[in-house]
Amino acid sequence: MTKILIVAEIKNGEIKKNTLELFSFAKSQGLESEAVLLGSDVSGQADVLAGQGASTVYIGDDASLEIYNTEQYTSLVIDALQQSQATQVWLTSSEMGRDLTPRVAARQGVGALSDVTQLEINVDEITAFRPCMATKAVQKCEFSKDGLRVISIRSGIFSAEETAPAPANTVTLSIPEGHSQLKVREVQVEESDEVELNEASIIVSAGRGVGGVEGCEFVRPLANELGAAFGASRAVCDAGWLPHKHQVGQTGTMVNPDFYFALGISGAIQHLAGMSGSKVIVAVNKDPDAPIFKVADYGIVGDLFKAVPVLREEVGKLKG
Amino acid sequence: MPDVALNIKVKDGAIVEEGLSYVISSWDETALEAALQITEDVGGEVTLLTIGPDKAAESLRKGLAMGAHKAIHVKYDEAKESDSFAFAKILQKALEGRNYDLILTGKQAQDTDAGLTAPMLAEFISLPQVTNIIRFSDVSEESITLYRKGDHGTEVIDMNLPGIVTVNDSLNEPRLASMRGIMMAKKKPLEEIELDSLDIPAEMRGKQGSMTNVLQFEKPETRKEGQTFEGDEADTVKQAMDLLVSESKFLA
Ligand SMILES: Cc1cc2nc3c(=O)[nH]c(=O)nc-3n(C[C@H](O)[C@H](O)[C@H](O)COP(=O)(O)OP(=O)(O)OC[C@H]3O[C@@H](n4cnc5c(N)ncnc54)[C@H](O)[C@@H]3O)c2cc1C
Ligand SMILES: Nc1ncnc2c1ncn2[C@@H]1O[C@H](COP(=O)(O)O)[C@@H](O)[C@H]1O
Numbered sequence: 352m353t354k355i356l357i358v359a360e361i362k363n364g365e366i367k368k369n370t371l372e373l374f375s376f377a378k379s380q381g382l383e384s385e386a387v388l389l390g391s392d393v394s395g396q397a398d399v400l401a402g403q404g405a406s407t408v409y410i411g412d413d414a415s416l417e418i419y420n421t422e423q424y425t426s427l428v429i430d431a432l433q434q435s436q437a438t439q440v441w442l443t444s445s446e447m448g449r450d451l452t453p454r455v456a457a458r459q460g461v462g463a464l465s466d467v468t469q470l471e472i473n474v475d476e477i478t479a480f481r482p483c484m485a486t487k488a489v490q491k492c493e494f495s496k497d498g499l500r501v502i503s504i505r506s507g508i509f510s511a512e513e514t515a516p517a518p519a520n521t522v523t524l525s526i527p528e529g530h531s532q533l534k535v536r537e538v539q540v541e542e543s544d545e546v547e548l549n550e551a552s553i554i555v556s557a558g559r560g561v562g563g564v565e566g567c568e569f570v571r572p573l574a575n576e577l578g579a580a581f582g583a584s585r586a587v588c589d590a591g592w593l594p595h596k597h598q599v600g601q602t603g604t605m606v607n608p609d610f611y612f613a614l615g616i617s618g619a620i621q622h623l624a625g626m627s628g629s630k631v632i633v634a635v636n637k638d639p640d641a642p643i644f645k646v647a648d649y650g651i652v653g654d655l656f657k658a659v660p661v662l663r664e665e666v667g668k669l670k671g
Numbered sequence: 672m673p674d675v676a677l678n679i680k681v682k683d684g685a686i687v688e689e690g691l692s693y694v695i696s697s698w699d700e701t702a703l704e705a706a707l708q709i710t711e712d713v714g715g716e717v718t719l720l721t722i723g724p725d726k727a728a729e730s731l732r733k734g735l736a737m738g739a740h741k742a743i744h745v746k747y748d749e750a751k752e753s754d755s756f757a758f759a760k761i762l763q764k765a766l767e768g769r770n771y772d773l774i775l776t777g778k779q780a781q782d783t784d785a786g787l788t789a790p791m792l793a794e795f796i797s798l799p800q801v802t803n804i805i806r807f808s809d810v811s812e813e814s815i816t817l818y819r820k821g822d823h824g825t826e827v828i829d830m831n832l833p834g835i836v837t838v839n840d841s842l843n844e845p846r847l848a849s850m851r852g853i854m855m856a857k858k859k860p861l862e863e864i865e866l867d868s869l870d871i872p873a874e875m876r877g878k879q880g881s882m883t884n885v886l887q888f889e890k891p892e893t894r895k896e897g898q899t900f901e902g903d904e905a906d907t908v909k910q911a912m913d914l915l916v917s918e919s920k921f922l923a
Binding site: 453492495577601610651666 | 673675676679681686698754755756759778781782783784785786787788789790791793794795798799800801802803805816819820821822823824825826827828829830831834839840841878881882883884885886887888889890891894896897898899900901902903904905907908909911912914915916919921922
């Protein structure tokens with residue numbers, strides 16, 4: 352029987368929305384799901400996963416799991432998988448998911464489909480759609496052999512249903528020795544009370560057109576006032592005007608919010624690949640021929656330094 | 672792989688071959704640049720390895736022109752029917768009996784956007800992996816320090832060598848081949864290897880050796896042409912915001 356093992360993700364002690372999306376989708380398909388929950392001081396979140404429908408939650412809770420590391424996480428997912436007898440493993444295509452998906456699949460001697468944006472499931476027959484070639488084409492894929500299905504799924508594709516926590520049926524995993532070939536020293540966290548890109552329903556992004564750090568700070572209040580995540584193009588992150596975690600695009604975060612504001616961004620393919628799935632795109636650029644206008648629903652040809660104050664004023668009125 | 676910066680056409684479930692131009696995947700150029708910097712710094716040698724059809728040799732020549740010391744071309748015509756799993760298995764075979772300290776690849780290939788090959792290879796040859804690096808430091812014979820772009824910040828990781836890393840394009844700006852480099856590349860060794868000599872049976876090749884299969888390619892959903900507003904920002908922003916609220920239910 353089809354059973355899905357979902358690898359849960361945690362931030363600041365809470366289950367991330369991208370994980371809830373996977374549970375909601377499994378439930379909507381009438382599929383049995385289980386969870387593997389890894390981290391430090393995370394056991395308390397098992398009830399949230401049970402509330403989402405996880406029939407068993409496999410828990411690896413240890414200080415050594417505080418920061419993601421390939422070695423221990425792979426072993427723990429495999430351990431959970433062996434106990435669970437799940438026929439599919441689902442991860443999100445976060446940085447953790449991208450690292451873990453191929454490693455887990457290879458250890459089980461099977462293939463994987465990564466960064467899937469549409470999924471059709473008939474028992475363990477799967478048809479998956481995934482963008483490729485900088486989103487200039489979409490692959491319709493299948494698994495061509497029998498065996499475990501390992502899939503990573505892009506955030507924001509399915510909607511997350513709010514559910515009440517429920518008492519969880521838990522299994523405690525024993526913590527494998529880690530850090531033999533790899534030693535994770537630390538995670539350098541930049542400001543973290545911000546809205547995360549792949550959790551946001553509104554994103555305000557700055558491009559090279561903002562001109563520098565000051566330009567970023569000129570735009571940031573608009574993001575704050577909207578409760579939006581603050582994004583950026585690669586040009587901005589490479590110049591060091593904002594930390595890399597703000598980067599939207601193919602090598603940054605792939606996003607699909609309800610509203611995306613592109614300010615002073617030209618719209619290079621790698622940027623578009625990461626945000627053209629947004630429901631509504633608003634662009635401000637002083638170059639009428641900027642490629643961003645080809646994807647924008649509302650394209651304002653003009654200077655962002657003049658446009659942002661008006662945007663803030665209008666938002667202020669709307670928020671009343 | 673095909674240059675994805677150019678127009679890509681999809682017809683009858685396939686990518687239209689005509690008009691494609693073949694290049695080194697951008698992330699792979701970043702990986703090569705990193706390898707060159709390391710050898711310039713601490714000594715050693717950079718070898719390029721690719722599995723692909725005859726035309727892949729052009730990319731190897733280009734990499735040699737950038738400064739790589741030698742190249743290995745595993746000749747393979749079934750590239751189009753193969754998935755990352757199949758490539759990782761063949762790479763494993765190709766690496767058997769060879770010496771290396773560090774394997775670098777792109778975080779993903781620009782055509783597949785899969786990002787699966789390197790970690791699968793790492794598992795098959797039991798090496799540690801660090802994916803998506805944006806910086807490195809402290810390269811020694813035994814280890815390297817890697818800065819990985821993680822979900823919650825930059826993860827700082829010491830990796831024992833040999834090991835595998837995949838690179839984020841922010842790591843560096845790949846150099847261009849100089850005229851001299853292009854001339855010198857012609858004299859550098861480019862080893863050609865047939866699959867048979869690697870003892871790679873038919874079951875490991877093409878569709879048979881793959882675990883996943885692309886049924887067809889489709890066109891991405893295109894966005895419909897939106898509206899543009901030109902003029903004084905005080906007016907155009909208001910007009911756009913009004914429509915954003917009335918048509919698109921912004922902040923509703
Ligand atoms: C392998 C690879 C991966 C990449 N991945 C990514 C990625 O993930 N994300 C990403 O963003 N890029 C990525 N890039 C880089 C990408 O190709 C572009 O270089 C980058 O997106 C450009 O950023 P930009 O639009 O901010 O800058 P530019 O292209 O320089 O555009 C700046 C824009 O600002 C406008 N402007 C200037 N002043 C003003 C003003 N006062 N008011 C209004 N408009 C103004 C200009 O008209 C111009 O259109 C990648 C590239 C490669 C090769
Ligand atoms: N046929 C191949 N030959 C050599 N390297 C490859 C091959 N296929 C994939 N790779 C490497 O693996 C990376 C990721 O590929 P992919 O898993 O397709 O995204 C690429 O950027 C290459 O560095």
